[in-house]
Amino acid sequence: MLLILLIPVAAGICVYQFHPVFLKTTVVDQEFKEEFQPEKNIFCVVGAKASQVKVEGSVDTSKEGNYYVEYQFRKQKKKVEVRVKDTKAPELTVKSYTTDLSEELKPELFVEEVKDASEVTLRFEKEQKFTQSGTYDINIVAEDAAGNTTVKTAQAVLKKDETAPTIEGAEDITVLQGKTVDFQAGITVEDDLDPNPVLEVENSQVDLNSPGTYTAVYTARDRSGNETKLERKIVVEKNEELDQKIVYLTFDDGPSENTGEILDILKKYNAKATFFVTGNNQEHDDMMKRAHDEGHSIGLHTYSHDYAEVYASEEAYFKDLQKISDLVEKVTGEKSHIIRFPGGSSNTVSADYTKGLMTVLTKKVQEKGYQYFDWNCDSTDASGNNVPVQQLVQNATSCTSQHINILMHDTDAKDTTVEALPKIIEHYRAEGYVFKGITVDSYSAHHGVNN
């Protein structure tokens, strides 16, 4: 642009002059928000180039109004008025829109694109109500802040919606007594014309606490009133554990040499337990295998059990979990879906590495099909090595709830835990408890999350 401007000025020769600077006009119309180019108003300069003319004063093209600038050359001045005004109407591209007769039509639905230097409002040229199927021409008006308008005609294709929505994903489900069901999970509802059909679930007849076969009724409705109803069968299976007094003996941080002794005791008493293992003592993985083969549960405690490592981030935790999961599967031939977090889900040590991590992990592990287990009875064998047997027995036998999850450890240093175990089993057996290994459906003894 600059080149085109300069050539006639540099080449043109003015023959007559009273004032050396000749301007095209003293009143310049300047389009709103477009660049102000004062040199474009110079027709020619006698004996000099246009670029030698100085222009003083400023023009704010982002605000409509009148501004003044001065063209200065060899002590001569010429004043020019610059009128900034929005005169360009919006650029509007419309499109046709297909819908049912029940949708409230809005001009935005017919607009592909609208561009303007100022804010644009859209409206219909006239408000119309359509009650019949058909294709209609509708005029869309785009108006900018200065009142410049563009009108374009778009097509509204209106159909009477006679097709009801579809419901998918409502297959029959079987659930263990006492568990919860998200009745909306996995359900998709679609309609040919209504993008947001409504789904209602009537499940007041379903009693998840009592075994039986129930029906939940799903109703999907589009805005035109078309309805689909379907029945979903919910089978609630009896959860034997709900009626039993159960002790879950749990041993963390193994396997180790002590694991073998613990397995001997459990065998002698015909009691089942759970081992939350790590990958730190793989020379004793034969004990993990033996525990599994003898009917005990193997849970995932983490591979490294290193707080700084496993709680470094969500990704770090799941990377470690995958490692211990793979190890357990390799050793036992079975995948484990039960977890115990190092330090329990209530730990605060994780906050030293990642704020809010346990809040995320406790949710995510369940979404991934795992369940995590804390404890509601602490033997306190983690408070030091060789905690006196008497003290361990006293702590581990002080619990009275229907489902008791006892925290113990089967590392090499925990000899007194091994010694205390027979007394703990004898105590609860006398109280009428049975000893079970943990499954994903077992009582989970969740702590409150503190990070």
Ligand SMILES: [Zn+2]
């Ligand atoms: Zn541990």
